[in-house]
Amino acid sequence: MSACTFSDLPGLAARLASVPGTRPVGLRAVEIGPQALAHLPALIRQVLPDTAGGTAAVLRDDVPKFPRGDGRSGRGAEAGETVTRLLAADHWPRDVIVPGSDGHVYADAETIGAATGRVRGAALLVTVGSGTIADIGKAVSARLGGLPHVIVQTAASVNGFADDQSVLLLSGVKRTTQTRWPDVLVADTDLLAGAPIPLTRSGLGDLMAMFTAPADWRLAQLLGMADSYQEPLVSLVRGHSDALLQAAPGISATDPDAIGLLATLLALSGIAMGAAGTTAPSSGAEHTVSHLLDMAAAARGGPPALHGAQVGMCAVLTSLLWQRVIRLLASPRVTPHFPSEAEMEPRVRGAFDPYDPAGAMAGECWQHYRRKLARWRANRSQLLDLDWAGVARQVAGLLTEPAQIAAGLERAGAPARPCELDPPIGQATMVWAMANCHLMRDRFTVADLAFFLGAWGPDEAGEVLGEAGRLEAAA
Numbered sequence: 001m002s003a004c005t006f007s008d009l010p011g012l013a014a015r016l017a018s019v020p021g022t023r024p025v026g027l028r029a030v031e032i033g034p035q036a037l038a039h040l041p042a043l044i045r046q047v048l049p050d051t052a053g054g055t056a057a058v059l060r061d062d063v064p065k066f067p068r069g070d071g072r073s074g075r076g077a078e079a080g081e082t083v084t085r086l087l088a089a090d091h092w093p094r095d096v097i098v099p100g101s102d103g104h105v106y107a108d109a110e111t112i113g114a115a116t117g118r119v120r121g122a123a124l125l126v127t128v129g130s131g132t133i134a135d136i137g138k139a140v141s142a143r144l145g146g147l148p149h150v151i152v153q154t155a156a157s158v159n160g161f162a163d164d165q166s167v168l169l170l171s172g173v174k175r176t177t178q179t180r181w182p183d184v185l186v187a188d189t190d191l192l193a194g195a196p197i198p199l200t201r202s203g204l205g206d207l208m209a210m211f212t213a214p215a216d217w218r219l220a221q222l223l224g225m226a227d228s229y230q231e232p233l234v235s236l237v238r239g240h241s242d243a244l245l246q247a248a249p250g251i252s253a254t255d256p257d258a259i260g261l262l263a264t265l266l267a268l269s270g271i272a273m274g275a276a277g278t279t280a281p282s283s284g285a286e287h288t289v290s291h292l293l294d295m296a297a298a299a300r301g302g303p304p305a306l307h308g309a310q311v312g313m314c315a316v317l318t319s320l321l322w323q324r325v326i327r328l329l330a331s332p333r334v335t336p337h338f339p340s341e342a343e344m345e346p347r348v349r350g351a352f353d354p355y356d357p358a359g360a361m362a363g364e365c366w367q368h369y370r371r372k373l374a375r376w377r378a379n380r381s382q383l384l385d386l387d388w389a390g391v392a393r394q395v396a397g398l399l400t401e402p403a404q405i406a407a408g409l410e411r412a413g414a415p416a417r418p419c420e421l422d423p424p425i426g427q428a429t430m431v432w433a434m435a436n437c438h439l440m441r442d443r444f445t446v447a448d449l450a451f452f453l454g455a456w457g458p459d460e461a462g463e464v465l466g467e468a469g470r471l472e473a474a475a
């Protein structure tokens, strides 16, 4: 599948453009496969010919990245150096190294501002790296008025390469922000296979959101809590779920075909988010729990576990929560609550204040949450009259057995439970993140519904964690 999916990117873009409410796909070429990097100069000549003769800023971090060796010639050249050599045929390459701390780069305002200043004046931006560097590159390209941008992906670690949004750190909170599509995406599977295996497993984890996030998106639309739901964008990725689960052992073994499938689905997942104009096709409650785990790690002063590793584990938990909510919706009396702002503001602030005594984080979350609360309250009369069993039936087809998600992760050697993450996450932090995940943003998820039905808080989160433990013991 990886060989042909993007051979007709204009065709795919045209097909998505015919879906009402979608936005145009700005990505103009995607190359995924062995030796894909060798095509870099030809792709740039084809898609961005006007940049020839100009400076090419090569944006990367200071961690060397090597392709997997073939056993005879040893490992190949470092990726950034290869890119610089390839660019030298038509451009003047110039390194822009993004400084990190403890090997971690953060996409905060200061980092993006500094990178923008150093890239300014270049005719072309080539970002070489994984998720956070790509997010910074997309933000810099947007800041510089749509500077032509090529991403050379060095790990199949997240789905954020092929879209026009960046996860930025604002007031200590990770926020998805509109930035700019890359013009070209290159994912060389030899290079991806050379990435540390936890990064590759993390990519699989990020994709496990396909078993929970589309259901959240559909639920939100059915409840009048989202403006759109585009089934073709969901099936773009979800249509390959069986292939992905079957490829799980190959992903662990860095089999080139399995890595190619993973990179292809990550790119499709990005395209779905970009076309939707929201991360909703690929990001629901499993992501909000993960974002709260990031906040807890930041407050502790240490790096969080890998994004996708957290998301995969959280998809198992969210899927268990979904099972509870589906059962609840089948009961004869479904009674939603409509709490007031006066009731919810202290709750939101109380959830986040311990992690940020200055209150900036809590204030940011409350601004987002109050929009969602206002919409929920405005929908009161429709919601009191809703056919809840019908809602459950319409969403059920998008869900998967929690055990199947856990088994997929386990077959790839990816973390399926909190204690398996690096660093491991304790029970108290997990309960806090799960019970409060709905309070951080305006996206409506299954956790919001469970909360408004009086069925979501620390006790229930603890029960779900217990169910997850028994699930994995049985698998």
Ligand SMILES: [Zn+2]
Pocket: 158, 159, 206, 283, 287, 307, 308, 311
């Ligand atoms: Zn993600």
